Structures are given as C-alpha cells and as structure tokens.
Amino acid sequence: MPTRILIPSGVLCLGFDRDALARGVAAKPDLIAIDGGSTDSGPFSLGSGTSKYARSVTKSEWRELMLARAEAGVPLVIGTSGTCGADSCVDWMYQITCELAAELGQSLRVARLYSGQPKARVTEALADGRITALTPAPDISAGTIAQMTNIVALAGAEQIQAALATGADIVIAGRTTDTAIIAALPLARGDNPGAAWHGAKIGECGALCSTNPTSGVIQVDFDETGFTVEPLATGARCTPHSVSAHMLYENSDPFVLYEPGGHLDVTRSRYQALDDRRVRVTGSEWVPGRYTVKLEGARTAGFQTTLIAILRDAHYVANAQAWADKLHGFLTTLVHKRMGLAAETYDLDFRLMGQNGTLGTMENRQGTPVEIAVLLIITAADGDTAAEIGKLANPHLLHYPLTEDEELPTFAFPYSPAQSDRGALYEFALNHVMALDDPMSAFVLDVTEVTP
Amino acid sequence: MKTIGEIAQKVRSKNAGPFWVTIDVFCGSADAYATLTAALKTADIAALYHQPTQVLKRFDIPDLNVIKISFPRPVVQGHRRDRDMHGAQWAVLLAELRLSES
Numbered sequence: 001m002p003t004r005i006l007i008p009s010g011v012l013c014l015g016f017d018r019d020a021l022a023r024g025v026a027a028k029p030d031l032i033a034i035d036g037g038s039t040d041s042g043p044f045s046l047g048s049g050t051s052k053y054a055r056s057v058t059k060s061e062w063r064e065l066m067l068a069r070a071e072a073g074v075p076l077v078i079g080t081s082g083t084c085g086a087d088s089c090v091d092w093m094y095q096i097t098c099e100l101a102a103e104l105g106q107s108l109r110v111a112r113l114y115s116g117q118p119k120a121r122v123t124e125a126l127a128d129g130r131i132t133a134l135t136p137a138p139d140i141s142a143g144t145i146a147q148m149t150n151i152v153a154l155a156g157a158e159q160i161q162a163a164l165a166t167g168a169d170i171v172i173a174g175r176t177t178d179t180a181i182i183a184a185l186p187l188a189r190g191d192n193p194g195a196a197w198h199g200a201k202i203g204e205c206g207a208l209c210s211t212n213p214t215s216g217v218i219q220v221d222f223d224e225t226g227f228t229v230e231p232l233a234t235g236a237r238c239t240p241h242s243v244s245a246h247m248l249y250e251n252s253d254p255f256v257l258y259e260p261g262g263h264l265d266v267t268r269s270r271y272q273a274l275d276d277r278r279v280r281v282t283g284s285e286w287v288p289g290r291y292t293v294k295l296e297g298a299r300t301a302g303f304q305t306t307l308i309a310i311l312r313d314a315h316y317v318a319n320a321q322a323w324a325d326k327l328h329g330f331l332t333t334l335v336h337k338r339m340g341l342a343a344e345t346y347d348l349d350f351r352l353m354g355q356n357g358t359l360g361t362m363e364n365r366q367g368t369p370v371e372i373a374v375l376l377i378i379t380a381a382d383g384d385t386a387a388e389i390g391k392l393a394n395p396h397l398l399h400y401p402l403t404e405d406e407e408l409p410t411f412a413f414p415y416s417p418a419q420s421d422r423g424a425l426y427e428f429a430l431n432h433v434m435a436l437d438d439p440m441s442a443f444v445l446d447v448t449e450v451t452p
Numbered sequence: 453m454k455t456i457g458e459i460a461q462k463v464r465s466k467n468a469g470p471f472w473v474t475i476d477v478f479c480g481s482a483d484a485y486a487t488l489t490a491a492l493k494t495a496d497i498a499a500l501y502h503q504p505t506q507v508l509k510r511f512d513i514p515d516l517n518v519i520k521i522s523f524p525r526p527v528v529q530g531h532r533r534d535r536d537m538h539g540a541q542w543a544v545l546l547a548e549l550r551l552s553e554s
Contacts, residue, residue, distance in 0.1 A: 039470050042537045043530040136471055136524045245516055248476050252468040252522035254511055301532065347532060358541050360533075362502055365548070379532050427531055428470040 002223045003186040004029045008068075009216035010205035011035045012061055012078060013053040016216030020232035021064070024217050025072045027232075031164075032069055032076045033181040035204060036093065037083035039296065039428070040250075046150050047298035047426025051082035051089055059096050066100055066170070075164055077171040077181045079155075084296075085175025086150045087116035093172045098450055105452045108170055111163040114444040115174030117151040117295065121442065122434070130435040132292070137431040144299065148429055151297040156260030157196075158439035160184035166447045174443075175296065177259055178204040186222035194284035197264040199227030201257055202246050202281070209246040212236035226282035228274065240271035243279045260439065262288040290435060293442060297430035302347070303383040304422040305390035309397045310412040312371045319402055320372045324350040327400045331393050338392060339385075346380040346389060374411075379425060390419040456492065457547030459484050465543035470529035473539040474522040475546055485517040491551045497521055500545050521546075 006029035009016040024032075037045065037052075045052050062078075069076035082089025090112050101108050123142045125131050131140075138144070145151070152175035161184045163171040173181065182200035187193060202209045203220045210218065215233030229238050247254045247266055257264040265285045272280045311317050328350060332343050353373040356363035376397060380386035397418070399408045436442055457463055461480030468474040477492075479485035489512050498505040503523055511520040527533045536542065 039529070040467065040538065043470070134471075138528070241516065245478075245518070248474075248516075248518060248520055250466050250468050250474070252472045252474050252509065254513065254518075254520055304532075349532065351535070358536055359545065360535050362500070362542075362545060364500075364545065377532065425532055428528055431469075431471045 001189040001191070002221060003189050003191055004219055004221050005182050005185065005203065006032045006072075006219050007182065007203045007206050007217070008032065008034050008065060010208055011037065013057045014206075014216065015061070015214075016206070017233040018064070019234070020215060020217035021068055023232045024219055025068050027219060029072060029074060029219060031074050031185045032065065032072065034065065034078050035080055035178055035181065036078045037080040037085060038178065039084075041083065043298045043426040043428045045082075046084035046086060046152065046296060046428075047300065047424065049084070049086040049088035049150050051092060053083065055096070059100065062096055063100050063104070066097070066104060066106065069169065070104075070106060075168060075171060077160065077164075077173065079160075079173045079176035079178070079181035081172050081174060084150070085115050085152050085173070087114050087174060090114055090172055090174045097170060097172060101450045102452045107452065108450045109166065109168050110448050110450050111166050111168035111171045112446045112448070113155060113159055113163045113171060113173040114446070115152045115155050115176070117153050117442060119145050119148065119151065122151055122295065125434050131295070131432050132435070134431045134433065138429050140430065140432065144429060145297070147299040148297040149299060149426065151295060151430065153293040153295055153434060153442050154260070155443055156180045156293065156439065157184040157187050158260070159443045161188045162440055163445055164188070166445070168447065177294075179257070179259065182220065190224070191222040192224055192226060193286035194264060195225070195227040195281065196222055197257065197259060197286055198266055198269065198281060198284035199229065201264065202229055202243055205246070205249065207231050207233065207236055208249065209243050210236045210238045211242055226280060226284070228278055228280045230278045237277045238279045240273055240279055243281065244269070244271045260293050261291045262286055291437075291439060292433035292435050295430045295432050295434055296428065298426045299429045301425045301427040302379040302381060303386045304425050305378045305386040305419050306422060307376045307390055307393060307397055307419045308414055309374045309376075309418075310371055310414060311374060312412060313409065316402065316409065316411070317369060317372050320352050320355055320374065323400070323402055324352065324374060326402070327396060330400065331396060334396070335389055335392060339388065341385070346378065346385065349377040349379070351375040351377065383421060383423060387419070387421050390421070394418055453551045455548055455550050456488065459488060459551075460547070463543045463547040465539050465541070465546075467525070467529055467539045468522060471524055472522055473525050473542055474520060475543055477519040477546070479517040479519065482517060485514065485519075488519060492519060494521075496549070497546065500549060501542070502526070
C-alpha cells in the first residue's frame, strides 16, 4: 500500500520552513516522523542522560508538530528523544508533551518506547555470547558494564511498529536507528523493504538530501517497487545527484547500511528525476540477517578542570611548545610533592590553540601566530582533585618563566576565576550489537491516555 | 601541482558514528575525478592521518565523481584526547595536500 511519510527536519530543534510543513500536512501524509538526536555531539548527552538542546526550543517546535499532527490526523513519531534516547530523555519529552497537550487542549494516546538497557541484561547477554563487537570496539566486561551511566539499544522498525499498533497519536521513542521511525510504517504496510530503508536513510536528515539543506521539510512516498522523495520548500529541489550523494553522509560505507534484522544494499539502486524537484529510486535491496540491535553506552572517564592562559609575548609564542613541556614537568613534580599524587593517577593535557589545537600531532603546517591560547585540561578521578590541581597550577600557568634568569613573566587570563570545573567527562564505551530472539525483549512500551 | 582542495569542488569530513571518521572528496566533474583518482594514493592519505594504509576503506564512486575514505578514529569521539568532536576539520588536511608530480 503506498505510504507517505512527512519529515519536518533532520532533527527537532534545527528549525523548519513553516509554509513547507503546511504543504506537507495538506498533502495528507500517513505519518509525521522526526529524529530527536544522534551521537553527533559526543558522549555527554548519553553519559548524563540529558538533552543537548534547549527545552524552550524543543517545546516550541514540538508544539508546531503537535498542531500539524492534529490537523493531519495521523501519528507523530519522534526517535532518539532528547539527543541520546536514554529513558530519562523519553520522560523529559513526555513531560513536554503533557504540558503541550494541556496548553493546546489535545486529548492524546501517547506511546513511550524505552530503549534503556539494565546493566544486568547486558552482562547476562555478554556471558551468553549474545554480544558481538563491531570494529573497532572497546574491550568490555561485567566490570566495564557496571561503570556505565547509561546503556541504550537502537530500536528498529519492529519496535516502532509495536508502538504504532497501540493506536498511538504520538510515539515518543528512546534510542532508535535514524531510519527506523520512517521505515516502520511502509514496512508494516507491505511496501518494498529495500525502498523502505533506503528512502528512510535519504529522508532522515530532512532536506539535507536536496539542493536547499536548511529548508527542512521533505516527504517520501513508498510503494511496492521503490520510493519517491520530494522537498516541500519553495525552490528546493532533489536531483539524482543530491539524493544518491546523501548515502555518503555520516556513513563509513556508502553502499551498505546495517539495521536490526539485516542490511540495506544500494549498490544496484537507480535514481531517476521525475521532474526538476522529485527523484524516484528503485532497485535498493534489503538483505535479511540475524536480529541484532546496536548498543551504545557511556561511562564516566574522570572529572575535568580547565584553565586558559594566553601568550602574546612573541618570544613565548615562538617557544610555546617548549614552555608547555617544561611547565608540564614542573607541575607533575609539584602535584606529587604537594598532593602526593602519582602522575599516572591524573592527566595534564596542554593544547596550544593557534599552533596545533585542532589536529595535534597530525598538524603539518607551521606559521607564526600573533598569540597562542594555552588550554590546560586536567582530568582526575574526582572533581575535587581536578579542581585542586587546577588551583595548584594556576599561579604557574600565569607566571612560569622559560628560563630561570629572567624577570617573572605574566600571561593573560581571559576571565576570573581562571579555572572552569567541567564536572564529569564521559566516554563512549560500547560499539557492539546484541542478538535478540524477540525484538521487543529489550524494549519497554508504555501507553498513556493524556487529557488536557 | 595544485592541492586537492583546488581541484575538487569540496572536501568534507565527519564522524560516521563515534568510532569512525569519513572523508568525502566531491570532485565536481568527470575530469577532476579522473585526475584525482589517478593522483591520490591511499598510502599518502594514510600517512597524512598517521594511520596504517590497511585500515583505510576507500571508495571511488564514478557515478557521483566522489572519492570516499573512511577509517577508525585513532581517538574515539569524546575521549579526553579528542580535539575535534565532529571530525569535521580533518578534511582540511586532505584539502591542503599537494599532489606530487608523477
């Protein structure tokens, strides 16, 4: 059965063209789908279980999508709620939805799909041999799993279909694959599976597959043989090139995409311009495989304090690396003497911003910068220790001389206090898949009637 | 000789998940694609990023006039040694690579 999915933008909070959204609603979609996050911004969101986006922006955009849903009379699905899709972020998104339901006077059936994984389940799966490492993967054990603050599994189409089958007006999903929220309905309605996944991949970033990436809104029509993608903003166009090139984006292999239960192969896909705005794609293949879900996990990797000193004196700018190396050695000795800490129990990282701050040892250009900001990143086992090392380092970062027979220099601190205590540092600790006999066995579905 | 960035239409890089980085060279024309696929040696790209050649996955895609290179991030995204959370500035190294006369 032909299925039309309306995608307002690549992620909630990125903005979308209102007129284009209205056109999309008028075109009678079967479902509105939007992504709520990704691992793009780093491990902090998953580690802390919080959204990287402002609540105010989330709420105001979600309000417009809830109004669009009411007008269209079809389900609205958000995947990877609150950036990372942890259970706490599903709850956060649900709270926002309840507030809006009250403000808008909407009565709604809301399905929450939780993707959070209890450590015991993952530990048991590891012991049972149901966890497989991808390349490259960190080593894991019951011990490292115990250190993780959040573990999520990426839901696929089956779990979204289960949520839709409850008759939900709104599905608030935890971590899902970017594509699952778009592919679920066409797959459930018997559309071509290769087309369902490929069209979902093309659509998941909204209008990024078009000539006007920031316009946001696109619609994808799925059927038994392929899919058609159409941007809805005035002047935006999809071309065979813009559509096929999108498989390159954030994808290590431009022809293959792994999903729960198989993979998509677009090697033989054909891209055809229907007119100057719409592209038809056929020939994409879905290759069924073992049912596995990808796992993401984050753990605390210490606590950080940072300081910045700016070197403007040309002699120090020219000798910045030597200065930082010498200061590093001096501070290591001092931390041991004053705090009794061995060097291997904490980390001092000097970044020379203006010299090689971005690329480090890969930097192959040299120049003479006007100034260099020396960013000192201190990582220690706990926040108090990191802060204490920061205070210990402070006067030396300000005054440390290159040579002993010179007047004490004083560098520039850009603000007071010079140190910023950054709290916990998180790191991604899983790049693995977990085999499931029943796709729902690692997910929890909760359905609530929300009344204003 | 020119740099890759001077010949190609665009060179971009981005994480492909926290554990991989991927670089896309949009050549912009069949001619530029022919020039770049012939001149760009995988071993040179590996050396630029201080990686062993065998960890690089390279895709030459004539339909798109694109050369794509992917490899595991030497530092996982967000690790305390990571300097570029999105891996988006890594492309600059390749764009600035000057093709050798050969």
